Amino acid sequence: MQKANTVNGKKPLRDRLPIHTKLAYSLGTAIDMWGLWMYAAVAFAVFNMYLGVPPWLVGLALTLIRVFDAIVDPVVGWLSDNLRSKWGRRRPFILIAGILSGLSLPILFLVSPSWVELKFLGVSVIFWYMILSNMIYIPIISSFTVPYYSLGAEMSPDYEERTSIMSYRSVAQKISELGNFYALRFTNLAWFLIPGTGQKNTLLGLQVYTSIFGVVMAIFAIIIFFRVKERYYDKVVVKVKEKISILGGLGETLRCTPFRKMMVVGAAFTLGTSMVGSLGYYATVFYVAGGDKITGDNWQFWMGVAFMLGGLIGVPLHAALAHRIGKRRAVVVACAIGICGYGGSWFLYTPAIPWLQTIASGLMGMAAASLWMLHSSIGADIIDHDELNTHERREGSFTACASYILKLGNSLGYYFSGLILTWAGFTWKLKVQAPETIFWIRFCLATVPIVGLIVAIIFVLRVRLTKKRAKENRRKLEDRRGRV
Numbered sequence: 001m002q003k004a005n006t007v008n009g010k011k012p013l014r015d016r017l018p019i020h021t022k023l024a025y026s027l028g029t030a031i032d033m034w035g036l037w038m039y040a041a042v043a044f045a046v047f048n049m050y051l052g053v054p055p056w057l058v059g060l061a062l063t064l065i066r067v068f069d070a071i072v073d074p075v076v077g078w079l080s081d082n083l084r085s086k087w088g089r090r091r092p093f094i095l096i097a098g099i100l101s102g103l104s105l106p107i108l109f110l111v112s113p114s115w116v117e118l119k120f121l122g123v124s125v126i127f128w129y130m131i132l133s134n135m136i137y138i139p140i141i142s143s144f145t146v147p148y149y150s151l152g153a154e155m156s157p158d159y160e161e162r163t164s165i166m167s168y169r170s171v172a173q174k175i176s177e178l179g180n181f182y183a184l185r186f187t188n189l190a191w192f193l194i195p196g197t198g199q200k201n202t203l204l205g206l207q208v209y210t211s212i213f214g215v216v217m218a219i220f221a222i223i224i225f226f227r228v229k230e231r232y233y234d235k236v237v238v239k240v241k242e243k244i245s246i247l248g249g250l251g252e253t254l255r256c257t258p259f260r261k262m263m264v265v266g267a268a269f270t271l272g273t274s275m276v277g278s279l280g281y282y283a284t285v286f287y288v289a290g291g292d293k294i295t296g297d298n299w300q301f302w303m304g305v306a307f308m309l310g311g312l313i314g315v316p317l318h319a320a321l322a323h324r325i326g327k328r329r330a331v332v333v334a335c336a337i338g339i340c341g342y343g344g345s346w347f348l349y350t351p352a353i354p355w356l357q358t359i360a361s362g363l364m365g366m367a368a369a370s371l372w373m374l375h376s377s378i379g380a381d382i383i384d385h386d387e388l389n390t391h392e393r394r395e396g397s398f399t400a401c402a403s404y405i406l407k408l409g410n411s412l413g414y415y416f417s418g419l420i421l422t423w424a425g426f427t428w429k430l431k432v433q434a435p436e437t438i439f440w441i442r443f444c445l446a447t448v449p450i451v452g453l454i455v456a457i458i459f460v461l462r463v464r465l466t467k468k469r470a471k472e473n474r475r476k477l478e479d480r481r482g483r484v
Helices: 019-026 028-050 055-082 091-103 105-109 125-152 159-186 202-227 233-237 246-254 257-274 279-288 293-325 327-348 354-390 395-423 435-460 467-481
Strands: none
Touching: 019 028, 019 159, 019 202, 028 055, 028 091, 028 105, 028 125, 028 159, 028 202, 028 279, 028 395, 055 091, 055 125, 055 395, 091 105, 091 125, 091 202, 105 125, 105 202, 125 159, 125 354, 125 395, 159 202, 159 293, 159 354, 159 467, 246 257, 246 354, 246 395, 257 327, 257 354, 257 395, 257 435, 279 293, 279 354, 279 395, 279 435, 293 327, 293 354, 327 354, 327 435, 354 395, 354 467, 395 435
16 A cells, blocks of 8 residues: 555655735734733833833733733643534634734723832832733634644644745744834834923833734734634544643643653753843943933844844754754754854944944844744654644643743743842933943853753753654654644
């Protein structure tokens, strides 16, 4: 009998997807970037610099938000894995949650400066608003992101095509991430300047900005629903009648050895970089720009452009590199580039030549985009490995579990960012910070991420899921249950 994955006795063909399908799928990363990460990107500037909430309290709020987010994700993943509908498992979530997350995005910034002095349980009312508004919003955005990323893992069974899909997604992510960097510069427009003061109304600017982006998010969700199909649903998923247990599914997921190692890779990178993520903005404003927030916001935008360009260059470069030397070794190269970027920030963030900081940002962007592209591509291979052993397709469980670990790393990173700023003696009312404050902000920015990147290198090399083994897993699966 002819092998399921051969054509006329020849070697397997790559299961290529049409470019328009990959482009449509990649739009979803904008919903993730704007709905989930824009808030974190501007939180310190809005709630600390503009409203005066202590940095450690902002960091604590972001930590609690991400912890709650990490708790919600496994539930959404379980619901998504078990849904059976004529539209599939993922697409109904993507449509409904995508639209709702866009239209409700502005509620995160519906606070008033008059609340600054109000206290509840001895803590600023604004802190409690941050917590409560996100407790409403996070289940909505998670109901989009978990099914969306799960869908990416089941779009193709091919080892190489998976990297191609993630390349499109990563490029789109870098472009959409520019929206996060432009957010604060948007608030510098003359429309949002308070007459006679020269100060800007940051809150009003962000309320308008998130309203515009929210409409775009809703449109993108509709496009994905109609243009992207679920490849595994009809031939694999609907044949499984027994529902997956939420605890059993997560337990089985965590027993997957390659998955655990890749989670350490992602968590080490996330914790190390998010711990100092906001410090780059403070270094730009209070060191490079000398405390001028409008100049600092403008440079932050150009830092975002450099970050995006670095990602756009890095993704195809590392995709080609992964094809030649394997995905694991390509991850090592991405981490090495990240070490150069973060370590080089000590020299490249300088008021003497402000544009040099964009070089550091470009290297950081190249490392981040490339690593997450490869991380997702390896993750799809791991799901095949798991299906071979468990006879189940549990993309939702894997996505949710990965999200839990990564968001926990992010939440701890945000908390430590606030602690570092407080420990360094940062005072939001001062335009010129103390020299020792600037020193410690720059020192932590240049050193802490390197530790995480070194840990990521150590663990990715311990993942034994090579190209040869991944293709062998596919062959065994297709012999057992046919092609998808």
